[in-house]
Amino acid sequence: MMSMLGGLKRYFRVILLLLLALTLLLLAGFLHSDLELDTPLFGGQAEGPPVTNIMFLKTHKTASSTVLNILYRFAETHNLSVALPAGSRVHLGYPWLFLARYVEGVGSQQRFNIMCNHLRFNLPQVQKVMPNDTFYFSILRNPVFQLESSFIYYKTYAPAFRGAPSLDAFLASPRTFYNDSRLLRNVYAKNNMWFDFGFDPNAQCEEGYVRARIAEVERRFQLVLIAEHLDESLVLLRRRLRWALDDVVAFRLNSRSARSVARLSPETRERARSWCALDWRLYEHFNRTLWAQLRAELGPRRLRGEVERLRARRRELATLCLQDGGALKNHTQIRDPRLRPYQPGKADILGYNLRPGLDNRTLGVCQRLVMPELQYMARLYALQFPEKPRKNIPFLGA
Ligand SMILES: Nc1ncnc2c1ncn2[C@@H]1O[C@H](COP(=O)(O)OS(=O)(=O)O)[C@@H](OP(=O)(O)O)[C@H]1O
Secondary structure, eight states, X not given: OHHHXXXXXXXXXXXXXXXXXXXXXXHHHHHHHHHHHHOTTOTTSOOOSOOOOEEEEOOTTSXXXXXXXXXXXXXXXXXXXXXXXXXXXXXXXXXXXXXXXXXXXXXXXSXXXXXXXXXXXXXXXXXXXXXXXXXXXXXXXXXXXXXXXXXXXXXXXXXXXXXXXSHHHHXXXXXXXXXXXXXXXXXXXXXXXXXXTTOOTTSOOXXXXXXXXXXXXXXXXXXXXXXXXXXXXXXHHHHHHTOOGGXXXXXXXXXXOGGGOOOOOHHHHHHHHHHTHHHXXXXXXXHHHHHHHHHHHTHHHHHHHHHHHHHHXXXXXXXXXXXXXXXXXXXXXXXXXXXXXXOOTTOOBOBOOBOTTOOHHHXXXXXXXXXXXXXXXHHHHHHHOTTSOOOOOGGGTO
16 A cells, blocks of 8 residues: 555656646747847847948838938947938939949048948949948839839929829820830839839840849849838848847838828739839849748748837837827928928828927937938938038928
8 A cells, every 4th residue: 555655656746847847848948939039139140240331222112211211320320431422412323323423522431331322223333432241232112002102202203204194094005105215204104123223124024134134133132121011121131230129110201191192993003013014023023032031031930029029119119209109290290390301293291290398319319210311311411521511401491
Protein backbone atom coordinates (compact mmCIF):
# COMPACT_ATOMS: atom_id res chain seq x y z
CA MET A 1 0.00 0.00 0.00
CA MET A 2 2.79 2.41 1.08
CA SER A 3 4.78 1.69 -2.10
CA MET A 4 1.66 2.28 -4.25
CA LEU A 5 1.13 5.72 -2.58
CA GLY A 6 4.81 6.58 -3.12
CA GLY A 7 4.47 5.65 -6.81
CA LEU A 8 1.42 7.87 -7.22
CA LYS A 9 3.23 10.80 -5.54
CA ARG A 10 6.20 10.42 -7.92
CA TYR A 11 3.78 10.24 -10.85
CA PHE A 12 2.04 13.51 -9.82
CA ARG A 13 5.40 15.23 -9.23
CA VAL A 14 6.49 14.34 -12.77
CA ILE A 15 3.19 15.64 -14.19
CA LEU A 16 3.57 18.85 -12.16
CA LEU A 17 7.12 19.36 -13.42
CA LEU A 18 6.01 18.78 -17.00
CA LEU A 19 3.17 21.32 -16.60
CA LEU A 20 5.61 23.82 -15.11
CA ALA A 21 8.05 23.33 -18.00
CA LEU A 22 5.21 23.77 -20.51
CA THR A 23 4.05 26.99 -18.82
CA LEU A 24 7.60 28.36 -18.85
CA LEU A 25 7.97 27.49 -22.53
CA LEU A 26 4.70 29.24 -23.43
CA LEU A 27 5.66 32.29 -21.36
CA ALA A 28 9.06 32.48 -23.02
CA GLY A 29 7.45 32.29 -26.46
CA PHE A 30 5.00 35.05 -25.57
CA LEU A 31 7.70 37.32 -24.14
CA HIS A 32 9.91 36.66 -27.14
CA SER A 33 7.24 37.69 -29.64
CA ASP A 34 6.44 40.78 -27.56
CA LEU A 35 10.09 41.73 -27.33
CA GLU A 36 10.48 41.27 -31.05
CA LEU A 37 7.93 44.04 -31.63
CA ASP A 38 9.88 46.41 -29.43
CA THR A 39 13.28 45.72 -30.91
CA PRO A 40 14.24 48.87 -32.80
CA LEU A 41 16.65 47.33 -35.23
CA PHE A 42 14.71 44.15 -36.05
CA GLY A 43 16.33 40.72 -35.81
CA GLY A 44 17.70 39.29 -39.04
CA GLN A 45 18.64 42.72 -40.37
CA ALA A 46 22.29 43.64 -40.58
CA GLU A 47 22.73 46.03 -37.67
CA GLY A 48 24.51 49.31 -37.97
CA PRO A 49 23.94 53.03 -37.74
CA PRO A 50 20.84 54.55 -39.33
CA VAL A 51 21.10 55.10 -43.08
CA THR A 52 21.51 58.83 -43.79
CA ASN A 53 22.35 59.01 -47.50
CA ILE A 54 19.06 58.71 -49.30
CA MET A 55 17.62 59.50 -52.72
CA PHE A 56 13.83 59.43 -52.95
CA LEU A 57 12.42 59.66 -56.46
CA LYS A 58 9.32 61.74 -55.76
CA THR A 59 6.76 60.59 -58.31
CA HIS A 60 3.59 62.66 -58.84
CA LYS A 61 0.25 62.20 -57.05
CA THR A 62 1.40 59.07 -55.25
CA ALA A 63 1.48 60.11 -51.55
CA SER A 64 5.00 61.33 -52.20
CA SER A 65 4.53 64.56 -50.19
CA THR A 66 3.76 62.48 -47.12
CA VAL A 67 7.04 60.60 -47.67
CA LEU A 68 8.90 63.85 -48.39
CA ASN A 69 7.73 65.20 -45.02
CA ILE A 70 9.30 62.14 -43.35
CA LEU A 71 12.61 62.82 -45.10
CA TYR A 72 12.60 66.57 -44.44
CA ARG A 73 11.94 66.00 -40.74
CA PHE A 74 14.69 63.42 -40.51
CA ALA A 75 17.10 65.75 -42.30
CA GLU A 76 16.26 68.66 -40.02
CA THR A 77 16.40 66.76 -36.75
CA HIS A 78 19.67 65.03 -37.69
CA ASN A 79 21.26 68.10 -39.22
CA LEU A 80 21.67 66.48 -42.64
CA SER A 81 22.14 68.31 -45.93
CA VAL A 82 19.35 68.26 -48.51
CA ALA A 83 19.80 68.68 -52.27
CA LEU A 84 17.30 71.55 -52.64
CA PRO A 85 16.22 73.31 -55.85
CA ALA A 86 18.53 76.20 -56.76
CA GLY A 87 17.48 79.83 -56.44
CA SER A 88 13.78 80.52 -56.55
CA ARG A 89 12.86 77.13 -58.09
CA VAL A 90 10.55 74.72 -56.29
CA HIS A 91 11.63 71.48 -57.98
CA LEU A 92 14.77 70.00 -59.44
CA GLY A 93 14.25 70.97 -63.08
CA TYR A 94 11.12 68.87 -63.65
CA PRO A 95 9.94 67.95 -66.26
CA TRP A 96 13.37 68.20 -67.85
CA LEU A 97 15.75 65.35 -67.15
CA PHE A 98 17.58 66.10 -63.93
CA LEU A 99 20.93 67.89 -64.11
CA ALA A 100 23.26 68.35 -61.13
CA ARG A 101 23.26 72.11 -61.65
CA TYR A 102 19.59 72.29 -60.64
CA VAL A 103 20.73 71.77 -57.04
CA GLU A 104 21.61 74.75 -54.83
CA GLY A 105 25.19 74.71 -53.64
CA VAL A 106 26.34 71.89 -55.90
CA GLY A 107 30.06 72.20 -56.49
CA SER A 108 30.78 74.09 -53.28
CA GLN A 109 29.50 71.14 -51.31
CA GLN A 110 30.92 67.73 -52.16
CA ARG A 111 27.78 65.59 -51.78
CA PHE A 112 24.37 65.81 -50.10
CA ASN A 113 22.74 63.42 -47.65
CA ILE A 114 19.17 63.57 -48.86
CA MET A 115 17.56 64.27 -52.22
CA CYS A 116 13.77 64.11 -52.43
CA ASN A 117 12.25 66.94 -54.48
CA HIS A 118 10.41 66.31 -57.74
CA LEU A 119 12.79 65.50 -60.58
CA ARG A 120 12.91 63.35 -63.69
CA PHE A 121 15.36 60.58 -62.89
CA ASN A 122 18.73 60.71 -64.60
CA LEU A 123 21.19 58.46 -62.78
CA PRO A 124 24.58 59.81 -63.96
CA GLN A 125 23.60 63.35 -62.92
CA VAL A 126 22.09 62.20 -59.61
CA GLN A 127 25.39 60.43 -58.88
CA LYS A 128 27.20 63.77 -59.21
CA VAL A 129 25.20 65.03 -56.24
CA MET A 130 24.74 61.97 -54.06
CA PRO A 131 27.36 59.72 -52.39
CA ASN A 132 28.14 56.23 -53.69
CA ASP A 133 26.47 54.45 -50.77
CA THR A 134 23.13 56.24 -51.29
CA PHE A 135 19.94 54.28 -50.62
CA TYR A 136 17.53 54.77 -53.55
CA PHE A 137 13.79 54.38 -53.18
CA SER A 138 10.57 55.60 -54.75
CA ILE A 139 6.80 55.23 -54.58
CA LEU A 140 4.06 54.14 -57.00
CA ARG A 141 0.28 54.32 -56.88
CA ASN A 142 -2.43 52.48 -58.78
CA PRO A 143 -2.27 54.38 -62.12
CA VAL A 144 -6.07 54.63 -62.30
CA PHE A 145 -6.22 56.71 -59.12
CA GLN A 146 -2.93 58.45 -59.85
CA LEU A 147 -4.39 59.65 -63.18
CA GLU A 148 -7.67 60.69 -61.55
CA SER A 149 -5.76 62.75 -58.99
CA SER A 150 -3.53 64.29 -61.71
CA PHE A 151 -6.53 65.15 -63.87
CA ILE A 152 -7.99 67.37 -61.16
CA TYR A 153 -4.67 68.74 -59.92
CA TYR A 154 -3.31 69.65 -63.39
CA LYS A 155 -6.71 70.39 -64.97
CA THR A 156 -5.85 73.97 -65.87
CA TYR A 157 -2.11 73.37 -66.42
CA ALA A 158 -1.87 70.39 -68.81
CA PRO A 159 -3.24 71.20 -72.31
CA ALA A 160 -4.43 67.60 -72.68
CA PHE A 161 -6.67 67.97 -69.62
CA ARG A 162 -7.74 71.55 -70.17
CA GLY A 163 -10.05 70.76 -73.07
CA ALA A 164 -11.59 67.65 -71.54
CA PRO A 165 -14.81 68.19 -69.56
CA SER A 166 -14.17 65.12 -67.37
CA LEU A 167 -11.78 62.20 -67.01
CA ASP A 168 -14.49 59.97 -68.49
CA ALA A 169 -14.58 62.19 -71.58
CA PHE A 170 -10.76 62.33 -71.74
CA LEU A 171 -10.39 58.55 -71.58
CA ALA A 172 -13.23 57.90 -74.02
CA SER A 173 -11.19 59.68 -76.68
CA PRO A 174 -7.70 60.52 -75.30
CA ARG A 175 -6.14 61.28 -78.69
CA THR A 176 -8.63 64.12 -79.19
CA PHE A 177 -7.15 65.93 -76.18
CA TYR A 178 -3.62 64.52 -76.01
CA ASN A 179 -2.81 65.61 -79.53
CA ASP A 180 0.70 66.88 -78.96
CA SER A 181 2.68 64.38 -76.92
CA ARG A 182 5.81 66.53 -77.23
CA LEU A 183 4.41 69.21 -74.98
CA LEU A 184 6.16 69.01 -71.63
CA ARG A 185 3.04 70.24 -69.87
CA ASN A 186 1.33 67.03 -70.99
CA VAL A 187 3.59 64.70 -69.03
CA TYR A 188 0.90 64.41 -66.36
CA ALA A 189 -1.58 63.01 -68.84
CA LYS A 190 0.03 59.68 -69.80
CA ASN A 191 2.28 57.22 -67.94
CA ASN A 192 3.45 59.98 -65.63
CA MET A 193 5.25 57.64 -63.20
CA TRP A 194 7.07 55.92 -66.08
CA PHE A 195 8.14 59.39 -67.22
CA ASP A 196 9.38 60.31 -63.73
CA PHE A 197 11.69 57.28 -63.79
CA GLY A 198 13.27 58.83 -66.89
CA PHE A 199 11.53 56.64 -69.52
CA ASP A 200 9.46 57.48 -72.61
CA PRO A 201 5.75 57.72 -71.69
CA ASN A 202 4.74 57.36 -75.33
CA ALA A 203 6.69 54.13 -75.98
CA GLN A 204 4.84 51.01 -77.12
CA CYS A 205 4.06 48.67 -74.25
CA GLU A 206 6.15 45.91 -75.80
CA GLU A 207 7.21 43.01 -73.55
CA GLY A 208 10.99 43.10 -74.04
CA TYR A 209 11.15 46.88 -73.64
CA VAL A 210 8.99 46.89 -70.49
CA ARG A 211 10.96 44.09 -68.85
CA ALA A 212 14.28 45.79 -69.59
CA ARG A 213 13.13 49.09 -68.03
CA ILE A 214 11.68 47.37 -64.95
CA ALA A 215 14.97 45.48 -64.52
CA GLU A 216 16.78 48.83 -64.70
CA VAL A 217 14.62 50.23 -61.91
CA GLU A 218 15.19 47.09 -59.83
CA ARG A 219 18.95 47.38 -60.21
CA ARG A 220 19.05 50.95 -58.92
CA PHE A 221 16.16 51.22 -56.44
CA GLN A 222 16.47 49.16 -53.28
CA LEU A 223 12.82 49.70 -52.45
CA VAL A 224 9.64 50.86 -54.16
CA LEU A 225 6.78 51.81 -51.84
CA ILE A 226 3.14 51.41 -52.80
CA ALA A 227 0.73 54.20 -51.86
CA GLU A 228 -2.23 51.84 -51.36
CA HIS A 229 -0.16 50.01 -48.72
CA LEU A 230 1.75 52.95 -47.35
CA ASP A 231 1.90 51.76 -43.74
CA GLU A 232 3.25 48.33 -44.72
CA SER A 233 5.69 50.12 -47.05
CA LEU A 234 6.86 52.40 -44.24
CA VAL A 235 7.47 49.42 -41.97
CA LEU A 236 9.80 48.00 -44.60
CA LEU A 237 11.43 51.37 -45.23
CA ARG A 238 12.14 51.80 -41.52
CA ARG A 239 13.66 48.35 -41.39
CA ARG A 240 15.92 49.08 -44.37
CA LEU A 241 16.98 52.48 -43.05
CA ARG A 242 17.36 51.29 -39.44
CA TRP A 243 15.36 54.26 -38.20
CA ALA A 244 13.30 54.76 -35.04
CA LEU A 245 9.52 54.42 -35.15
CA ASP A 246 8.86 58.18 -34.81
CA ASP A 247 11.06 58.83 -37.84
CA VAL A 248 8.54 57.21 -40.19
CA VAL A 249 5.29 58.31 -38.56
CA ALA A 250 3.51 60.85 -40.77
CA PHE A 251 0.09 62.37 -41.31
CA ARG A 252 -1.62 62.15 -44.67
CA LEU A 253 -0.59 65.28 -46.63
CA ASN A 254 -1.79 66.80 -49.90
CA SER A 255 -5.12 64.99 -49.95
CA ARG A 256 -8.23 66.30 -51.68
CA SER A 257 -11.67 66.89 -50.27
CA ALA A 258 -14.26 64.26 -51.23
CA ARG A 259 -15.90 66.99 -53.33
CA SER A 260 -12.97 67.07 -55.76
CA VAL A 261 -12.54 63.29 -56.10
CA ALA A 262 -14.36 61.78 -59.11
CA ARG A 263 -16.03 58.36 -58.94
CA LEU A 264 -14.90 56.32 -61.90
CA SER A 265 -17.02 53.76 -63.71
CA PRO A 266 -15.53 50.27 -64.28
CA GLU A 267 -15.27 51.18 -67.97
CA THR A 268 -13.25 54.35 -67.23
CA ARG A 269 -10.96 52.41 -64.90
CA GLU A 270 -10.29 49.86 -67.61
CA ARG A 271 -9.57 52.63 -70.11
CA ALA A 272 -7.19 54.33 -67.65
CA ARG A 273 -5.28 51.05 -67.20
CA SER A 274 -4.87 50.65 -70.91
CA TRP A 275 -4.05 54.36 -71.57
CA CYS A 276 -1.35 54.18 -68.88
CA ALA A 277 -0.29 50.62 -69.70
CA LEU A 278 3.39 51.29 -68.93
CA ASP A 279 2.54 52.69 -65.51
CA TRP A 280 0.26 49.75 -64.96
CA ARG A 281 3.07 47.25 -65.63
CA LEU A 282 5.42 49.16 -63.31
CA TYR A 283 2.81 49.26 -60.56
CA GLU A 284 1.84 45.59 -60.89
CA HIS A 285 5.46 44.50 -60.74
CA PHE A 286 6.45 46.54 -57.69
CA ASN A 287 3.22 45.81 -55.84
CA ARG A 288 4.10 42.13 -56.22
CA THR A 289 7.71 42.55 -55.13
CA LEU A 290 6.74 44.70 -52.12
CA TRP A 291 4.54 41.90 -50.79
CA ALA A 292 7.16 39.26 -51.57
CA GLN A 293 9.69 41.23 -49.51
CA LEU A 294 7.23 41.77 -46.66
CA ARG A 295 6.45 38.04 -46.57
CA ALA A 296 10.10 37.05 -46.70
CA GLU A 297 11.41 39.58 -44.18
CA LEU A 298 8.64 39.93 -41.64
CA GLY A 299 5.87 37.40 -42.13
CA PRO A 300 2.19 38.26 -41.60
CA ARG A 301 2.13 38.27 -37.78
CA ARG A 302 5.10 40.51 -37.27
CA LEU A 303 4.00 42.80 -40.09
CA ARG A 304 0.56 43.21 -38.47
CA GLY A 305 2.26 44.08 -35.17
CA GLU A 306 4.58 46.63 -36.78
CA VAL A 307 1.77 48.27 -38.76
CA GLU A 308 -0.36 48.47 -35.62
CA ARG A 309 2.50 50.09 -33.72
CA LEU A 310 2.93 52.68 -36.46
CA ARG A 311 -0.80 53.46 -36.50
CA ALA A 312 -1.01 53.65 -32.72
CA ARG A 313 1.85 56.14 -32.64
CA ARG A 314 0.20 58.18 -35.41
CA ARG A 315 -3.03 58.28 -33.37
CA GLU A 316 -1.06 59.39 -30.31
CA LEU A 317 0.60 62.19 -32.24
CA ALA A 318 -2.71 63.23 -33.79
CA THR A 319 -4.24 63.51 -30.31
CA LEU A 320 -1.24 65.52 -29.15
CA CYS A 321 -0.95 67.84 -32.15
CA LEU A 322 -4.15 68.19 -34.12
CA GLN A 323 -7.37 70.02 -33.50
CA ASP A 324 -10.73 68.23 -33.77
CA GLY A 325 -9.16 64.78 -33.56
CA GLY A 326 -7.07 65.39 -36.69
CA ALA A 327 -9.98 66.33 -38.95
CA LEU A 328 -8.76 67.51 -42.34
CA LYS A 329 -9.50 71.16 -43.06
CA ASN A 330 -9.94 73.03 -46.28
CA HIS A 331 -7.89 76.07 -47.20
CA THR A 332 -10.23 78.63 -45.65
CA GLN A 333 -10.51 76.71 -42.38
CA ILE A 334 -6.74 76.57 -41.74
CA ARG A 335 -5.94 79.42 -39.37
CA ASP A 336 -2.16 79.59 -39.74
CA PRO A 337 -1.35 80.65 -43.35
CA ARG A 338 2.02 78.90 -43.07
CA LEU A 339 0.17 75.60 -42.77
CA ARG A 340 -2.06 76.15 -45.81
CA PRO A 341 -1.22 73.85 -48.73
CA TYR A 342 -0.90 75.11 -52.30
CA GLN A 343 -4.24 74.99 -54.20
CA PRO A 344 -3.72 74.25 -57.92
CA GLY A 345 -6.17 73.39 -60.70
CA LYS A 346 -9.61 72.28 -59.63
CA ALA A 347 -8.37 70.47 -56.54
CA ASP A 348 -9.37 71.33 -53.02
CA ILE A 349 -6.21 70.40 -51.09
CA LEU A 350 -6.65 69.80 -47.38
CA GLY A 351 -4.47 70.42 -44.35
CA TYR A 352 -4.64 70.64 -40.56
CA ASN A 353 -5.10 73.02 -37.65
CA LEU A 354 -2.88 72.50 -34.61
CA ARG A 355 -4.30 72.34 -31.11
CA PRO A 356 -3.98 75.73 -29.44
CA GLY A 357 -1.84 76.13 -26.33
CA LEU A 358 0.97 73.70 -27.20
CA ASP A 359 4.28 74.31 -25.42
CA ASN A 360 7.13 75.49 -27.67
CA ARG A 361 8.85 72.14 -28.06
CA THR A 362 5.64 70.25 -28.86
CA LEU A 363 4.57 73.05 -31.18
CA GLY A 364 7.81 72.66 -33.18
CA VAL A 365 7.33 68.88 -33.51
CA CYS A 366 3.67 69.29 -34.52
CA GLN A 367 4.32 72.10 -37.01
CA ARG A 368 6.92 69.99 -38.79
CA LEU A 369 4.47 67.08 -39.06
CA VAL A 370 1.83 69.14 -40.90
CA MET A 371 3.97 71.66 -42.75
CA PRO A 372 3.12 71.60 -46.49
CA GLU A 373 5.91 70.77 -48.88
CA LEU A 374 6.60 74.25 -50.28
CA GLN A 375 6.76 75.90 -46.88
CA TYR A 376 9.01 73.15 -45.51
CA MET A 377 11.33 73.42 -48.51
CA ALA A 378 11.60 77.19 -48.00
CA ARG A 379 12.35 76.61 -44.31
CA LEU A 380 15.15 74.10 -45.03
CA TYR A 381 16.55 76.37 -47.72
CA ALA A 382 16.75 79.28 -45.27
CA LEU A 383 18.44 77.04 -42.67
CA GLN A 384 20.91 75.58 -45.16
CA PHE A 385 21.67 78.77 -47.08
CA PRO A 386 21.15 81.65 -44.61
CA GLU A 387 23.15 83.99 -46.84
CA LYS A 388 20.87 83.50 -49.89
CA PRO A 389 17.57 85.31 -50.52
CA ARG A 390 14.63 83.38 -49.07
CA LYS A 391 12.47 81.28 -51.36
CA ASN A 392 9.35 83.19 -52.18
CA ILE A 393 6.12 81.21 -51.76
CA PRO A 394 3.80 83.45 -53.80
CA PHE A 395 0.50 82.18 -52.43
CA LEU A 396 1.65 83.08 -48.90
CA GLY A 397 2.37 86.61 -49.99
CA ALA A 398 5.82 86.27 -48.42
N1 LIG B 1 -0.81 58.10 -46.32
C1 LIG B 1 -1.36 58.10 -47.53
N2 LIG B 1 -1.89 56.99 -48.03
C2 LIG B 1 -2.47 56.99 -49.25
N3 LIG B 1 -2.56 58.10 -50.04
C3 LIG B 1 -2.03 59.22 -49.56
C4 LIG B 1 -1.39 59.28 -48.31
N4 LIG B 1 -0.93 60.52 -48.15
C5 LIG B 1 -1.29 61.21 -49.25
N5 LIG B 1 -1.96 60.44 -50.10
C6 LIG B 1 -2.56 60.81 -51.39
O1 LIG B 1 -1.54 61.12 -52.32
C7 LIG B 1 -2.00 62.13 -53.23
C8 LIG B 1 -1.02 63.29 -53.23
O2 LIG B 1 0.14 62.81 -53.81
P1 LIG B 1 1.52 63.61 -53.81
O3 LIG B 1 1.77 64.15 -52.47
O4 LIG B 1 2.52 62.69 -54.40
O5 LIG B 1 1.20 64.80 -54.83
S1 LIG B 1 2.25 65.79 -55.51
O6 LIG B 1 2.70 65.17 -56.76
O7 LIG B 1 3.35 66.03 -54.59
O8 LIG B 1 1.46 67.01 -55.76
C9 LIG B 1 -3.37 62.53 -52.72
O9 LIG B 1 -4.30 61.77 -53.47
P2 LIG B 1 -5.69 62.39 -53.94
O10 LIG B 1 -6.41 62.79 -52.67
O11 LIG B 1 -6.36 61.27 -54.66
O12 LIG B 1 -5.37 63.56 -54.81
C10 LIG B 1 -3.35 62.09 -51.27
O13 LIG B 1 -4.64 61.85 -50.76
